[in-house]
Amino acid sequence: MTKAPVFTPVLIGGCIILMLGFAIRASFGVFQIPIAEEFGWPRSEFSMAIAIQNLAWGFGQPIFGAMAEKWGDRLAIVIGAVLYALGLVLSAFAVTPGQMQLLEILVGFGIAGTGFGVILAVVGRAATPDNRSLSLGIATAAGSAGQVFGAPVAELLLMSHPWQTVFMIFAVVILCAMLALPLLRSQPMASKAELEEGLGTVLVRAFRDPSYTMIFLGFFSCGYQLAFITAHFPAFVAEACSGIDPNGPLAAIGITTTSALGAVAISVIGLANIAGTILAGWLGKRYTKKYLLAAIYTGRTIAAALFIMMPMTPASVLLFSFAMGALWLATVPLTSGLVAYIYGIRYMGTLYGLVFFSHQLGSFLGVWLGGRMYDATGSYDMVWWIGVGVGAFSALVHLPIRERPMMAQPA
Numbered sequence: 001m002t003k004a005p006v007f008t009p010v011l012i013g014g015c016i017i018l019m020l021g022f023a024i025r026a027s028f029g030v031f032q033i034p035i036a037e038e039f040g041w042p043r044s045e046f047s048m049a050i051a052i053q054n055l056a057w058g059f060g061q062p063i064f065g066a067m068a069e070k071w072g073d074r075l076a077i078v079i080g081a082v083l084y085a086l087g088l089v090l091s092a093f094a095v096t097p098g099q100m101q102l103l104e105i106l107v108g109f110g111i112a113g114t115g116f117g118v119i120l121a122v123v124g125r126a127a128t129p130d131n132r133s134l135s136l137g138i139a140t141a142a143g144s145a146g147q148v149f150g151a152p153v154a155e156l157l158l159m160s161h162p163w164q165t166v167f168m169i170f171a172v173v174i175l176c177a178m179l180a181l182p183l184l185r186s187q188p189m190a191s192k193a194e195l196e197e198g199l200g201t202v203l204v205r206a207f208r209d210p211s212y213t214m215i216f217l218g219f220f221s222c223g224y225q226l227a228f229i230t231a232h233f234p235a236f237v238a239e240a241c242s243g244i245d246p247n248g249p250l251a252a253i254g255i256t257t258t259s260a261l262g263a264v265a266i267s268v269i270g271l272a273n274i275a276g277t278i279l280a281g282w283l284g285k286r287y288t289k290k291y292l293l294a295a296i297y298t299g300r301t302i303a304a305a306l307f308i309m310m311p312m313t314p315a316s317v318l319l320f321s322f323a324m325g326a327l328w329l330a331t332v333p334l335t336s337g338l339v340a341y342i343y344g345i346r347y348m349g350t351l352y353g354l355v356f357f358s359h360q361l362g363s364f365l366g367v368w369l370g371g372r373m374y375d376a377t378g379s380y381d382m383v384w385w386i387g388v389g390v391g392a393f394s395a396l397v398h399l400p401i402r403e404r405p406m407m408a409q410p411a
Contacts, residue, residue, distance in 0.1 A: 080113010137281015
């Protein structure tokens with residue numbers, strides 16, 4: 001029997017949409033200082049806008065997942081792209097913190113419609129069981145590929161254009177991602193019993209299972225850590241790091257200022273995560289997913305603790321970025337794969353979307369608390385240590401999960 005290929009049109013199309021969408025999302029931290037300086041906003045105001053964006057993404061994820069399962073994946077993705085573009089365009093005209101924060105709701109819902117919840121469900125349903133974990137890893141890595149060039153491109157554009165124009169450019173980019181939609185044609189691999197079950201039956205089964213609760217709680221720290229770093233790391237590096245020699249060895253890769261170091265650090269995270277996420281997807285087929293997740297959260301906890309305790313130098317920034325990048329989105333194919341393995345793929349979008357809401361609650365807190373505590377104390381140290389604590393909690397909470405399929409019963 002011929003083995004099914006991993007790289008199908010569905011996977012390629014999903015990778016294109018995720019890559020472009022996450023290139024834009026990963027760049028928002030680069031805009032923090034230019035926007036704050038133009039309007040004289042406190043750091044917490046723009047942080048609140050990004051926090052609201054993350055929260056709206058979390059609220060929107062199960063909604064778009066259910067929409068895709070009821071009316072079709074491509075319709076949900078188109079609606080998401082339109083909202084994403086509209087939010088960017090309108091945000092370019094915002095002149096008050098309240099306006100920016102309100103409009104980020106549109107951006108957050110747009111990310112939900114074009115992000116992991118919908119796309120990973122499409123990829124997961126189209127993949128064979130043998131290829132599913134690796135396919136989810138490759139699709140997640142595509143989001144990291146976008147992060148590699150998203151922040152540096154934004155930094156480059158800001159050198160010659162106002163931030164408002166860059167937002168407009170990004171709005172066009174996310175609409176162009178829709179050219180990949182014709183590739184998203186697939187036959188779902190769900191079993192007959194799964195196809196005959198209603199969403200309510202599957203949700204009740206999941207909500208009654210303590211393992212689903214533990215998956216939900218464990219994903220919180222992932223959102224906290226990732227969103228805090230994405231939104232605040234460029235500004236944190238620009239202010240906390242010293243010793244950049246404009247004519248030194250780092251100049252060869254474009255690092256001549258601390259702001260450039262911050263943008264490159266986000267790219268290093270994305271670059272390392274391409275390999276880390278694909279490896280996590282590959283390992284997810286061969287080893288117990290809950291133990292892999294516990295190991296990833298343990299690694300993040302150790303990396304963050306060591307980074308904040310060591311002297312801040314360009315070398316330590318790049319080393320931390322590489323270490324954290326290798327673990328960055330490695331949780332996503334394993335968590336989504338765990339949901340699919342235990343509860344089936346028929347309603348994977350909705351079930352993973354609800355779990356992802358916990359991720360975005362963490363994202364909201366990480367971004368908002370970062371700005372709030374910076375304005376109050378002039379430092380991000382406490383926010384870092386909270387991230388270390390929640391990372392350790394996630395490592396522990398995954399251990400009791402019962403990783404076994406809860407099989408659908410024939411009607």
